[in-house]
Amino acid sequence: MAQSMMKKMVVSGACVVVGLTRRTSARCLATTGINLSTKTKERELPAEGEITKSVFMSQSTDVFTNLALEDWMYRNMDFTKHHVMMVWRNDPCVVIGRHQNPWLEANVPLLAEKDIALARRNSGGGTVYHDRGNLNITFFTPVERYDRKYNLELIKRALFRGFGIKSVINERQDLLVRNKYKISGTASRLSRLTAYHHCTLLVNANKNDLKGALAKRETNATPSTPSPVANLVEMDNRVTVDSLQTAVGYEYLRTPALHLEDGGQNTISKQRGFQFINPTEEWFPGLAQLKSELQGWDWCFGRTPDFTVSRTFPVPAELLAPSKVYSGTQELAINMSVVKGLIDDVTLNIPPGFVESGFHGEASVITHMKGKRFTSEALTALQEAMLTRHLSSDVRKLDEKEQFVAKCFDQVVNTI
Template sequence: MPTPPATASGTPAVAWPGLARQVFISRETDPWFNLALEEWLVRRHPAATVAVFVYRNRPCVVIGRNQNPWLECRIGEMRRRGVGLARRISGGGAVYHDLGNLNYTVVVPRPHYTREAPFGPVLDALRGFGLAPALDGRHAIRIEGRKVSGSAFLVTSAAALHHGSLLVSTDLAALDAVLNPDAAAFETHAVRSRPDVVANLAEWAPGLTSARVTDALLDAFGCAGTPPVELSADACRRQPGFLAVEERHRSRGWLLGHTPAFHRTVTVGAGGCEVRIGVTVREGVVESAAPCPADAVSPAAGRDIWQSWIGQPYDQVCDAGPLPLPPPHPQP
């Protein structure tokens, strides 16, 4: 590995002194595998250890635990571009991943965790490339006001997970194309993402690569003397219980069924006119569908259309079309 640059102070930033380090680097770019691996690490985290996990994903949109994919994603554009849908175990907003996006995860014993602590090493790593990053009040890292990194968190009884995405050389046109649809017709308590102005680190550091940023991050997190463990899908799937975690991350129950309940209005043709239909969806399935009171039509007009929706997966009947979901089982 190439030697990472020194931090702003000339020496690597070190958080959590006295705790042993573990370093994991994924060989895979399968987002559902990598998100399952994150969960596996935090659920089985050994005491008195800091684990740092680094990975990249092929093109996908990763939504937060309590988000609605139809509110966050341009579904048709995702299908057209071959961009998959994934859901992570932490909260926060939707993010676009591709191979120009570097993801880092830090798992810390809960007694040693504060929300601010992981940001110091990340900021120091970026400063080592001559950049001037700043942390804002929403835990985003910005350069000249533009967002280059977002983060999210999960705290369990034993450990805390902090993970973030660094835009190194991401396809920003694709990012803009697949996120932030018009969602005015939705009523829901799902967490909404906040659109932002984003930029790549390579804009200020031409030629910067994910490999160089990885080295800088590991150094800043105090892992310079810790040999990284490169993880493959085959090796992880041989671990008892791991495959069940990965298959849950690929499942409709997690990707769609975990969507908070919502109500929306759609327009269909019935009885020679357009009728607005109120649709309620719970756990990804249409619970009820009926014409809006103001759109009175003949009792029989179009009834077979919306009544046939009830009990169906919402993505099979909605105007956006099927979601770009992964195969339910890992491919060899």
């Protein structure tokens, strides 16, 4: 019964479009009376008293499902008279901003080793770590009524009302406790008609995993700005994800839609309340396609802005020609440019002593890496290319010098 009621509510506020994709820009607004050709500034928006609110609680803990649900609602639902706050949590994952570099922002090899998902969201902002100890919140409104400060102030009020925790909003619009420790990051997405603002609250997240997952590497791209973080449970051990979800949810429902005022039970009684959301294809036709695109390599990694990596490696003395005397450390230098997640160009600068010791054919083997993904796929191509030079030999394996070169490339691609 509850599921059928929820399905009816969702469909009544949205156009259900089968096969909706990320590139689709049209919305069905037949039920709202809004003409797509009408400019945003000409829309007549309802008075505050005509707006109702809901708290949607996603029942999924999969980051790609929740990001797809967020995108589906943004594309399809009409929030003119109905503002929505969605609360959701994820299994361990790292979420990067729309224009960020995953190799710069996260320890990608560690994520694969620990089975921590990496996702790219549609909004801007910095990189965050999620696990079941995070509460994620998304505020949906018409674009004209997008108000990030209202949302953050509302969360501040919930923290103080529910747990006596004082917090401040800094110039970057992060929430801080004790004037230093970050408990929430924030980002947003705005279109001509609709906007959402989302943030994450650290409740009792695994800070060791957070630190390891967000380790940085050196490239020519611009990284996120790190901040000291704290869990809310460190401020008050009564805080849990469930209790915080309830506190923020009720603060949202007891507050009028357009200004910060405690309306109490009278305002709560006029809202649509808390509603469980089951983010499935049955409830939200087209959701599966959105999820598929969000978890694809082309979106998560291929959308990365172009970057370059440069590393130098000291060559072990035993791999150098013994007949020469060297004035300093002999170094092998690797420079690599990456375009759309694919290796576009590679240069390998080899010291003379290493060449004279018997390493040859470097130019021909590294060209096999071009066009490969900036992953172990490129290393496999390199090793296979070097092995082709051993076809006439009974032993098909890399010699010590080739192993050293392969190890250097591995460190370029797979280590921070």
